[in-house]
Amino acid sequence: MRRYACPNCSNEVHFRNTECVNCHSRLGYVPEWDRMFYAMSDDARWHDGATAYKACANRPEIACNWLIEETQTEDHCLxxxxxxxxxxxxxxxxxxxxxxxxxxxxxxxxxxxxxxxxxxxxxxxxxxxxxxxxxxxxxxxxxxxxxxxxxxxxxxxxxxxxxxxxxxxxxxxxxxxxxxxxxxxxxxxxxGHYYWDDLVFNSPRLEAYRAIFGDERQDYGEALKRHYDQGAPAGWDATHVSSYACAHSWEDFAETWAHYFHIVDGLETAGWYGLDGHTPDAGLNRTPGGWSDAGPYGAQEFRPLMDAWVPLTVAMNAMNRSIGLGDFYPFVLSDTIFAKLEFIHDLIHDRG
Ligand SMILES: [Zn+2]
Ligand SMILES: [Zn+2]
Ligand SMILES: [Zn+2]
Missing domain, CATH: 3.30.413 (Sulfite Reductase Hemoprotein; domain 1)
Incomplete structure (x- = not known):
């Protein structure tokens, strides 16, 4: 995830913040702009030039800090x-x-x-x-x-x-x-299951999917029962990102899909903090160097993501060990897992 600055005082603020600890203005996030907005009090309106925003109805309930355009009939954020x-x-x-x-x-x-x-x-x-x-x-x-x-x-x-x-x-x-x-x-x-229905099922990619993740027509209930009875086969980590991924082709896809999200979001965070070998700290309002403007989320090629990710995880594991914690990233990505992640990368980026 990227970093944010308070639009009032430029202090660093975080994605979940409802208030700036420095200038105490109220903070709200507009997903369409991927930006923080501020208001000086709870009843003040949130403005960006001509467009006025209102707070999500869940703000007083659970501190949701997202905003919606004031003209929308919807009371809740996206x-x-x-x-x-x-x-x-x-x-x-x-x-x-x-x-x-x-x-x-x-x-x-x-x-x-x-x-x-x-x-x-x-x-x-x-x-x-x-x-x-x-x-x-x-x-x-x-x-x-x-x-x-x-x-x-x-x-x-x-x-x-x-x-x-x-x-x-x-x-x-x-x-x-x-x-x-x-x-x-x-x-x-x-x-991951939702997007499988949307992007893989009934698509020209279904055969390629089966070649990599196995046949999803295998009985799901029986497969799950077998997994819970017997566990994952020995050596599962050479081919799957988790033991649960061995239960069924759909679960393998969903686990790998989640893993791909972890990697891309982790890389985006690392880039904003100058931890990924790219030019550090380009400022809180600009995308750090090394990626296109869209950052790792917009990377068209898969391999550069992994070339940045693997050394980062080695360093993060060493960091964790140096303060006595367990591994930050307890995974080894084999060629098989690499191919699964690449399939998901291509699926997300070549939807046509
Ligand atoms: Zn502030
Ligand atoms: Zn909300
Ligand atoms: Zn699942």
Missing amino acids: SCRHTLVIPDLSAPGNRDHWAALEEAKRRLFYSIEKFQLGVGNLVNQPETALRFEFKADTLTADGKTRRVLTGHEHGLITINVAEADDPTREKYRKAMGEPYRTLIGHFRHEV
């Missing part, structure tokens, strides 16, 4: 409006969990905007738009737990809000052996 269901806010913890999920989701939408992938049309074609529901497990009348399964179905992404509870997620992260089990990781994975 990201929040795609959430159709939120958990019961009277239950303890749910509001914090919802806020954490939306914060991660805004980062997801940031990447989707940068890749120009599109999120469908909620008004005219809601059944093909990207939609989210955040739900909590409930107790039935006879005292049983009705579990909410995180997953994707025809554009509707369901997330169990317990994933936003750090101790719960950490427990699963360890139990499942998933070093990158994070909220943003869940979002990036689940939208």
